[in-house]
Amino acid sequence: MVTLEADPRLIESLGKIVGAANVIPTGEARTQYANDQWWYAIAAAGAGQPISRPDVAVRPTTAQQVAEIVQLANRERIPITPWGGGSGVQGAANADRGGIVLDLRGLNRVRSIDHKSLTCVVEAGKVCKEFEAELNEQGLSFTHYPASTEWATIGGSIAARGSGVLSTKYGKIEEHTLSVEFVTPTGELVQTPSVPRHAAGPEITQLLVGSEGTLGIVTAATVKLHLLPKKRVFGVVSFPTLASGVEAGRRIMVSGLKPPVMRLYDAEAASHSLARAVETPLDSATLVMMFDGEYPDLVELEAARALEVCRECDGKVLSPSIGETWWDRRYVFYYPPYAPELPSIWGTIDVVADFEHIEAVYAETTKAIRAVVPSSFDLSLTTHLSHWYEWGSMIYARVKIPKGPDDLVEAKELHDAIFRAGVEAAMNAGAVMNDHHGVGMRLAPYMSAQYGTGMDTLKRIKRALDPNNILCPGKLGL
Numbered sequence: 514m515v516t517l518e519a520d521p522r523l524i525e526s527l528g529k530i531v532g533a534a535n536v537i538p539t540g541e542a543r544t545q546y547a548n549d550q551w552w553y554a555i556a557a558a559g560a561g562q563p564i565s566r567p568d569v570a571v572r573p574t575t576a577q578q579v580a581e582i583v584q585l586a587n588r589e590r591i592p593i594t595p596w597g598g599g600s601g602v603q604g605a606a607n608a609d610r611g612g613i614v615l616d617l618r619g620l621n622r623v624r625s626i627d628h629k630s631l632t633c634v635v636e637a638g639k640v641c642k643e644f645e646a647e648l649n650e651q652g653l654s655f656t657h658y659p660a661s662t663e664w665a666t667i668g669g670s671i672a673a674r675g676s677g678v679l680s681t682k683y684g685k686i687e688e689h690t691l692s693v694e695f696v697t698p699t700g701e702l703v704q705t706p707s708v709p710r711h712a713a714g715p716e717i718t719q720l721l722v723g724s725e726g727t728l729g730i731v732t733a734a735t736v737k738l739h740l741l742p743k744k745r746v747f748g749v750v751s752f753p754t755l756a757s758g759v760e761a762g763r764r765i766m767v768s769g770l771k772p773p774v775m776r777l778y779d780a781e782a783a784s785h786s787l788a789r790a791v792e793t794p795l796d797s798a799t800l801v802m803m804f805d806g807e808y809p810d811l812v813e814l815e816a817a818r819a820l821e822v823c824r825e826c827d828g829k830v831l832s833p834s835i836g837e838t839w840w841d842r843r844y845v846f847y848y849p850p851y852a853p854e855l856p857s858i859w860g861t862i863d864v865v866a867d868f869e870h871i872e873a874v875y876a877e878t879t880k881a882i883r884a885v886v887p888s889s890f891d892l893s894l895t896t897h898l899s900h901w902y903e904w905g906s907m908i909y910a911r912v913k914i915p916k917g918p919d920d921l922v923e924a925k926e927l928h929d930a931i932f933r934a935g936v937e938a939a940m941n942a943g944a945v946m947n948d949h950h951g952v953g954m955r956l957a958p959y960m961s962a963q964y965g966t967g968m969d970t971l972k973r974i975k976r977a978l979d980p981n982n983i984l985c986p987g988k989l990g991l
């Protein structure tokens with residue numbers, strides 16, 4: 514592979530494509546794109562040994578420029594790592610093999626809105642929060658509300674197969690993404706069909722969703738919009754055990770009720786995290802629900818029926834004002850001064866399983882994590898279930914160690930031991946290793962175990978589409 518740092522000719526060629534002002538030289542690029550939000554990427558950068566070491570960063574503003582950059586990279590065999598908001602927590606956006614970081618935030622236009630079909634063509638670099646604000650002004654909503662909404666882009670959400678807080682009713686990003694415009698790893702611009710459904714062969718759109726930059730660069734997407742709801746109703750219920758809350762959640766999902774928000778916190782998460790957010794003492798498993806819609810009477814009825822289900826499962830209904838406070842303060846704890854900082858070690862294991870396996874996944878994962886952390890490290894382990902499906906749910910274990918070892922190698926060993934124990938326990942108990950944060954560098958070592966012989970299929974797709982291994986080489990375990 515050529516290194517751009519040593520080759521001003523290539524920097525000049527990139528400047529001809531995007532304009533010299535949009536080419537960021539090595540020094541600046543290595544500062545601006547030193548890490549995404551994976552704990553180890555942050556810790557390594559903090560220790561002066563960043564894992565992301567781009568030779569150059571480029572800021573295209575059109576899909577055509579993206580195609581030309583990819584063609585150039587193919588001719589010169591230079592790795593490219595797309596960069597959205599850099600908010601990923603699995604290490605996917607780090608340019609660990611150097612080359613070009615392709616910052617896509619210059620592709621940030623809403624190209625068109627179809628008010629009849631309620632669809633929208635939006636460019637990949639649009640930041641979720643800005644997109645939502647523009648839509649809300651027109652009485653519309655994208656309904657993809659990740660907690661990282663201030664940073665995450667539409668393209669990054671598609672590439673990492675993200676999910677937002679309203680997913681239980683409105684779906685994950687794969688449901689929002691109707692079609693994509695993308696640049697192939699060899700530099701052709703492709704548009705996938707944009708219709709409600711079709712039987713014109715396999716669906717290329719979904720090949721791009723979750724591909725984390727390895728199979729193509731999304732430059733725009735046609736996404737589903739919804740009417741901004743006229744009514745929101747909250748319901749909060751405490752349960753004697755997590756299992757009774759899971760059973761209530763299961764019955765709600767299989768009955769066809771559709772709460773956009775259904776967050777079930779285990780006793781630790783309720784008493785530590787949720788109680789702090791809603792400023793109310795809580796000491797057992799707690800469910801926060803929100804129902805919304807166009808017709809207030811239907812929304813009220815749906816909420817009432819869901820609360821009935823909860824009572825049948827030994828739930829005790831609490832004040833809905835707790836839910837309203839949670840809604841207003843839901844992002845506060847992801848940002849300073851509350852967000853974790855070094856020398857802490859932190860991260861999440863968000864896995865997904867069907868209802869048959871969900872309780873075993875919870876029990877085995879939490880047991881395995883606790884077993885590998887020496888008591889001197891004062892582990893905080895809180896778990897919630899917040900993205901529900903008709904036949905299962907996501908389980909999200911949040912790990913925090915207030916002060917890890919000073920030495921970076923020792924700290925990484927502890928981090929890796931925790932995540933290996935948690936991920937392997939979850940997979941052995943019947944879960945898939947990730948629900949909505951993606952694979953990145955952190956989960957790449959588990960891809961073969963996750964897919965078995967299917968991994969060879971993925972590798973063959975990668976080789977066929979990207980013969981020169983230009984896009985995010987090594988990522989996704991490919």
Ligand SMILES: Cc1cc2nc3c(=O)[nH]c(=O)nc-3n(C[C@H](O)[C@H](O)[C@H](O)COP(=O)(O)OP(=O)(O)OC[C@H]3O[C@@H](n4cnc5c(N)ncnc54)[C@H](O)[C@@H]3O)c2cc1C
Nearest residue numbers: 597598599600601605660661666668669670675676726731
């Ligand atoms: C505080 C916090 C809260 C979070 N909450 C949530 C949450 O609620 N839900 C959730 O799903 N995630 C959440 N995340 C994780 C993160 O925000 C998501 O993974 C998000 O989808 C990443 O988007 P991004 O634009 O920042 O992508 P990046 O981190 O920049 O990139 C992610 C991956 O996508 C690739 N990529 C980026 N853009 C493109 C493109 N246009 N085409 C092809 N590949 C591309 C990158 O190369 C990389 O592999 C959270 C993160 C933080 C730090």
